[in-house]
Amino acid sequence: MLIFVLKRLAFAVPTILLLIVFSFLLMHLAPGGPFTSERALAPEILANLEAKYGLDQPLYKQILIYLKGVVLHFDFGPSFTYKDRSVNEILGQGFPITLTYGSIAFVFAVLSGVSLGILAAIYHNSFFDYLAVGISIGAQVLPNFVMAPILVLVFTLLLGWLPGGGWEYDDPKYIIMPVVALATSFMASIARITRSSMLEVMNSDFIRTARAKGLPMRHIILHHAFKPAMLPVVSYLGPTFVSMITGSVVIDMFFSTGGMGLYFVNAALNRDYSVMMGITILVGVLTIIFSLLVDILYAWIDPKIRY
Amino acid sequence: MNTKSVLTTVFGASLLFAGLADAKMMNGEILAKEQVFTYRLLDDIKSFDPQINSSVQGSGLIRDMFEGLMNEDIQGGLIPGAATGYTLSDDKLTYTFTLRDAKWSNGDTVTANNFVYAWRRLVDPKTASEYAWYMELMGVKNAKKVVKGEVAPDQLGVRAVDDKTFEVILDNALPYFPSMTVHGSTFPVLQSVVEKHGEDWTKPGNMVGNGAYVLTEYRPGEKVVRERNPLYWDNENTIINKTIAVIINDENQALTRYLAGEVDKTDIPAGQYPRLSKKYPKQAYSYPRSCSYIYWFNIGEKGPKALKDVRVRKALSYAINREIVTDRILQGGQYQSYNFAHQKTAGFDLPEIDYAGWTQKQRDAKAVALLAEAGYGPNNPLALTLNYNTSDDHKKIAIAVSQFWKKTLGVKLTLANNEWKIHTTKQQSGDYEVSRYAWCGDYNEASTYLDLLTSYSGHNVSGYSSKEYDRLMAESKTMKDPSANYAKAEALLAEAMPFAPIYQYTGVVMLKENLRGWPVENLMQNWYSRALYMVEKK
Numbered sequence: 065m066l067i068f069v070l071k072r073l074a075f076a077v078p079t080i081l082l083l084i085v086f087s088f089l090l091m092h093l094a095p096g097g098p099f100t101s102e103r104a105l106a107p108e109i110l111a112n113l114e115a116k117y118g119l120d121q122p123l124y125k126q127i128l129i130y131l132k133g134v135v136l137h138f139d140f141g142p143s144f145t146y147k148d149r150s151v152n153e154i155l156g157q158g159f160p161i162t163l164t165y166g167s168i169a170f171v172f173a174v175l176s177g178v179s180l181g182i183l184a185a186i187y188h189n190s191f192f193d194y195l196a197v198g199i200s201i202g203a204q205v206l207p208n209f210v211m212a213p214i215l216v217l218v219f220t221l222l223l224g225w226l227p228g229g230g231w232e233y234d235d236p237k238y239i240i241m242p243v244v245a246l247a248t249s250f251m252a253s254i255a256r257i258t259r260s261s262m263l264e265v266m267n268s269d270f271i272r273t274a275r276a277k278g279l280p281m282r283h284i285i286l287h288h289a290f291k292p293a294m295l296p297v298v299s300y301l302g303p304t305f306v307s308m309i310t311g312s313v314v315i316d317m318f319f320s321t322g323g324m325g326l327y328f329v330n331a332a333l334n335r336d337y338s339v340m341m342g343i344t345i346l347v348g349v350l351t352i353i354f355s356l357l358v359d360i361l362y363a364w365i366d367p368k369i370r371y
Numbered sequence: 372m373n374t375k376s377v378l379t380t381v382f383g384a385s386l387l388f389a390g391l392a393d394a395k396m397m398n399g400e401i402l403a404k405e406q407v408f409t410y411r412l413l414d415d416i417k418s419f420d421p422q423i424n425s426s427v428q429g430s431g432l433i434r435d436m437f438e439g440l441m442n443e444d445i446q447g448g449l450i451p452g453a454a455t456g457y458t459l460s461d462d463k464l465t466y467t468f469t470l471r472d473a474k475w476s477n478g479d480t481v482t483a484n485n486f487v488y489a490w491r492r493l494v495d496p497k498t499a500s501e502y503a504w505y506m507e508l509m510g511v512k513n514a515k516k517v518v519k520g521e522v523a524p525d526q527l528g529v530r531a532v533d534d535k536t537f538e539v540i541l542d543n544a545l546p547y548f549p550s551m552t553v554h555g556s557t558f559p560v561l562q563s564v565v566e567k568h569g570e571d572w573t574k575p576g577n578m579v580g581n582g583a584y585v586l587t588e589y590r591p592g593e594k595v596v597r598e599r600n601p602l603y604w605d606n607e608n609t610i611i612n613k614t615i616a617v618i619i620n621d622e623n624q625a626l627t628r629y630l631a632g633e634v635d636k637t638d639i640p641a642g643q644y645p646r647l648s649k650k651y652p653k654q655a656y657s658y659p660r661s662c663s664y665i666y667w668f669n670i671g672e673k674g675p676k677a678l679k680d681v682r683v684r685k686a687l688s689y690a691i692n693r694e695i696v697t698d699r700i701l702q703g704g705q706y707q708s709y710n711f712a713h714q715k716t717a718g719f720d721l722p723e724i725d726y727a728g729w730t731q732k733q734r735d736a737k738a739v740a741l742l743a744e745a746g747y748g749p750n751n752p753l754a755l756t757l758n759y760n761t762s763d764d765h766k767k768i769a770i771a772v773s774q775f776w777k778k779t780l781g782v783k784l785t786l787a788n789n790e791w792k793i794h795t796t797k798q799q800s801g802d803y804e805v806s807r808y809a810w811c812g813d814y815n816e817a818s819t820y821l822d823l824l825t826s827y828s829g830h831n832v833s834g835y836s837s838k839e840y841d842r843l844m845a846e847s848k849t850m851k852d853p854s855a856n857y858a859k860a861e862a863l864l865a866e867a868m869p870f871a872p873i874y875q876y877t878g879v880v881m882l883k884e885n886l887r888g889w890p891v892e893n894l895m896q897n898w899y900s901r902a903l904y905m906v907e908k909k
Contacts, residue, residue, distance in 0.1 A: 216628070
């Protein structure tokens with residue numbers, strides 16, 4: 065197991081490097097640049113800007129300079145759009161916010177989705193099952209950009225209970241609506257995957273044996289059915305967690321949280337190369353770490369899996 | 372009446388008077404106890420640095436935290452700012468500004484050297500400011516050479532005669548030069564602060580300004596807070612204590628939060644003005660805003676053959692039913708446009724444009740005739756592509772125009788929607804046939820629009836080039852009253868039709884009923900927090 069983990073981590077380094085190079089090249093392929101604007105810049109002004117930000121160098125030199133900055137100084141460069149700030153500052157301020165509401169939303173979605181799915185599977189074809197499936201389809205039809213305005217309409221305008229936006233780490237008033245809006249559609253998917261996975265496990269031979277042996281249902285579910293049923297769910301949760309903690313552009317847009325998701329999308333639209341690269345690297349690293357964690361979790365869940 | 376009741380009455384009356392005297396009044400209304408103004412921003416601020424900022428939203432903040440030579444009053448007229456006045460030399464090339472006694476927010480005195488430093492900084496290639504061209508536009512001596520790196524920044528035509536006297540030397544006379552000093556990129560900055568903190572000098576706590584407010588809090592993506600600067604020279608007359616800018620990207624969300632009382636000003640989402648002005652007549656406003664919306668025709672080398680024929684261009688422009696665009700699609704009080712410069716620009720007399728006075732039926736008839744003359748019709752249909760950047764409004768207008776052109780002229784118009792950077796890149800490289808565009812004025816004078824169509828303007832993407840037009844615009848800079856030349860220039864444009872004008876903008880906003888002082892008559896929408904105040908809610 066240890067060798068497996070070390071091998072994976074060793075592979076991570078060239079993977080990230082490849083990611084950087086490819087993203088760099090793709091970014092520069094897109095027409096337009098960070099300084100393309102309605103007021104066509106005079107060539108001399110454009111030249112000054114490109115010199116200041118190193119864009120006048122050949123691409124391979126730009127990549128090398130960038131890599132040197134990242135690896136040696138952990139410096140991801142200045143933002144081309146937000147001229148007073150560096151990428152480190154932007155990520156340092158935005159990522160913790162997204163991480164906070166993303167993690168809380170994740171926990172909420174997992175707990176509610178898994179419970180809903182398990183109960184629906186156990187009480188298969190009962191009213192509760194239909195209700196659960198109905199809720200999960202309904203939640204899927206209410207993506208976050210529909211939920212967000214509805215939540216604000218109800219809780220800010222009509223009831224006046226919650227503020228319509230803003231962010232405070234320690235004040236739940238600001239965290240509730242972003243969490244609910246973000247978690248809803250994920251909860252739906254998790255519930256559906258859990259339910260179908262649980263149904264499959266409940267119909268398998270070893271469960272039938274357990275029931276034949278006369279074991280109580282609760283014992284069967286918790287000690288025999290739960291772990292194998294979680295396998296497909298866990299593989300869904302890995303990338304889901306990463307996407308929830310790195311970028312819900314809609315949540316950031318609608319709740320003015322200052323989180324990272326909006327920067328990601330705006331960086332692409334603004335051709336803000338350094339911010340795009342910084343966030344891409346962050347997402348890449350997180351994806352690698354959490355895929356590894358998911359694989360380790362697999363080994364724990366399923367004794368047949370050994371690395 | 373006994374002594375006790377007399378004393379009680381006198382005591383009670385004195386309390387009453389004391390209370391009334393305490394309640395501050397302005398223009399006959401009682402001021403609200405809390406003087407906080409909260410408003411909606413569409414996007415996060417790109418920079419707080421006056422010489423670096425290039426967005427309109429940033430300019431609102433910068434006007435509160437710094438002060439330039441001149442300011443604008445509530446109607447948009449020019450009034451003294453950091454300068455009490457100026458004199459102009461006989462050859463009209465040298466402006467000498469006298470600075471008033473004023474302090475920076477850290478106690479330093481505002482001196483002419485602060486302006487010299489800032490203006491040099493704007494054109495210094497090392498600063499790489501996107502607005503360096505503004506100094507070239509102002510015609511300051513050597514501006515272009517400094518930007519190009521041909522001479523050092525200290526060769527720029529600015530000088531501190533003494534601490535209170537700032538001198539500017541122009542390459543050519545410019546009658547509206549003083550009104551250009553209202554723009555944020557010309558605001559002074561303190562050299563010591565910029566050099567001490569470097570890139571971090573605009574952070575709250577580091578930033579030092581000479582404006583009525585200081586930056587106290589900045590939460591990126593969320594809000595910006597600025598509070599009263601007690602050292603501002605006119606602090607006595609400042610009423611608003613705190614201004615909060617809340618960043619709300621989605622305009623419908625912003626409207627919901629406005630109605631919930633979280634912001635005092637927001638922009639009305641497209642198409643909602645009629646409904647909101649009926650429901651909230653005292654809060655919904657529509658007033659002129661200096662921007663002009665057009666469709667460029669590419670008459671340059673890469674443009675389609677059809678558009679090289681002026682009859683085709685005129686036909687296309689005539690066939691657009693602008694009334695439908697402004698009254699049915701936009702519905703925000705926008706102006707139908709048959710020319711380029713915004714008709715509410717100061718000193719600009721809207722010239723008589725022939726097709727502006729016809730009925731749409733007449734325009735359509737003329738359009739069909741012209742197009743037929745040019746050789747296009749049912750047997751030889753005209754096919755074109757219209758580029759526009761992603762936005763619901765642009766899409767609606769594009770669809771409407773494609774219908775006008777199809778029904779009246781049988782034109783087959785393909786709509787091409789591109790994300791903004793791609794759209795702009797194509798436009799600037801001449802890779803388009805018809806392209807949606809809007810130009811907003813930088814200062815309140817018609818040349819901010821009309822200069823665009825000169826052959827030497829870097830923004831002229833259509834390929835339009837006319838010696839007579841160039842001559843008219845060059846001459847206008849030296850005339851006492853350039854209106855005649857402007858009228859002739861617009862007439863030339865209407866004859867050559869390098870673009871189809873569509874509409875001219877209005878600002879469509881919701882303002883809380885108890886807010887006073889919003890400059891609805893200021894075409895440039897240069898607003899200052901210190902000119903606003905809140906009255907007690909009834």
